[in-house]
Amino acid sequence: MKKFIQNLPKAELHLHIEGTLEPELMFKLAQKNEIALPYASIQEVREAYNFNSLQSFLDLYYAGASVLVEEIDFFDLTWAYLQKCKVQNILHVEIFFDPQTHTKRGIAFGVVVRGIVKALQKAKKELGISSFLIMCFLRHLSEKEAYETLKESLPFKHHIIGVGLDSSEVGHPPSKFERVFKRARQEGYKIVAHAGEEGDSSYIWEAIKLLHVNRIDHGIRCDEDATLVDFLIEKQLALTVCPLSNVKLCAVDEMKNHNILKLLHQGVLVTVNSDDPAYFGGYLNENYLALAHDLGASKHDLVALAKNSFKASFLSEEEKEKYLQLFT
DSSP states (O other), rough: HHHHHSSSOOOEEEEEEEOOOOOHHHHHHHHHHEEEEEESSHHHHTTTOOOOHHHHHHHHHHHHHHOOHHHHHHHHHHHHHHHHHHTTEEEEEEEOOOOOHHTTOOHHHHHHHHHHHHHHHHHHHHTTEEEEEEEEETTTTTTTHHHHHHHGGGEEEEEEEEEEESSTTTTOGGGGGGGHHHHHHHOOEEEEEEEEESHHHHHHHHHHHTTTOOEEOGGGGGGGGGHHHHHHHHTTTEEOOOOOHHHHHTTTOGGOOOHHHHHHHTTTOOOOOOHHHHTTOOOOOHHHHHHHHHHHHHHHHHHHHHHHHTSSSSSSSHHHHHHOOOOG
């Protein structure tokens, strides 16, 4: 099964580039940039990875992101992930980044984008991996701050395909950002949003009705509402599901109780993704493997999920078809 998953052509659509920061690189960059970390060793960081909630993870995540200072740091971070993609037969990626995590530390928006984009361009040329970049607003901050970030993004619009919404979900519903997303749509950005991970199904409805999303990130709590599931099936509105992340952050108690295969069999356009793989114990192939081992996913299921990853992407219909031909 491991070999079967390895050979499957795949796309990844829900990946926070800051969440690929492995402890070794974190320490290396901290040393280079003279950043004091609250951890004495790589082992201590790994031990801190026993989260009991989304918030406890985010605290560590933001501490880790503080080591990213120069353009080359963002390049190195992104390039390390893309090399993993090459090894795991991931042919297309749609990467999230959190500009506010960096700009609030005094890092210029352009420094972040240029570093990431240079790695994406190198991967296209040298590894044959296609990619898009999606910037996310931090939902625990205000809509006013999101507007400022949107404004900062405009000179780099040619590098950024879409806008998303991440960070602490509960208490920060999509409706909080309705106006800024309307403006983002007017600017031509694709729209995605984290909804229905910790928040209930009403957060998913808000993302659909108020933000007019092209895709839902997570969305696993859709099954609380049969009408919502029917809507997702009818519209083929994709969910970018992150199984290992859901278990690690206690959104699902254990993998054998995950609903991804149930949703797949119902006809929902679900995809498999790794979210923040350095923190959640696995990159994309490890997520597929967990579905096979713990949920009993068949090869047929895994092929369907891999195909969905291309169908749900922001690639053109022609490009999607080219990738889907690899399965015949």
